[in-house]
Amino acid sequence: MTAISVTKARENIYQILSEVNSSSQPITITNNRGKNAVLISEEDWNAIQETLYLNSIPGMAESIIEAGKEPLEECSVYNPDEEW
Structure with missing residues (x-):
């Protein structure tokens, strides 16, 4: 640095x-x-803040890692009308 x-x-x-x-x-x-x-940079600061936020949610990091291993063909298509 x-x-x-x-x-x-x-x-x-x-x-x-x-x-x-x-x-x-x-x-x-x-x-x-x-x-x-x-x-x-502000962009890097925002990325750090987002990472800290996501890591503060229990199980979120593991969920993201697991989702990254999922084959693309098996992923759902985003539906903006889907209820969460």
């Missing part, structure tokens, strides 16, 4: 935001007090 000082980040914020969004690589922003931060 790339690390830059808060001063450099301040000087190049638009370029850094562009890099983070295009590469999906987080950047650590450091300061001299040892209180660093990590900059990630």
Whole structure:
């Protein structure tokens, strides 16, 4: 992971935001007090939040893994009118 000082980040914020969004690589922003931060794209942040949410539902991760093993021919067709 790339690390830059808060001063450099301040000087190049638009370029850094562009890099983070295009590469999906987080950047650590450091300061001299040892209180660093990590900059990630909004898209990556949303993906992390979704993963945390899904992992918080008991049995969800196992269900997703099992569904991934199911042959595509055996999968149901999505029906938006189907009651859950």
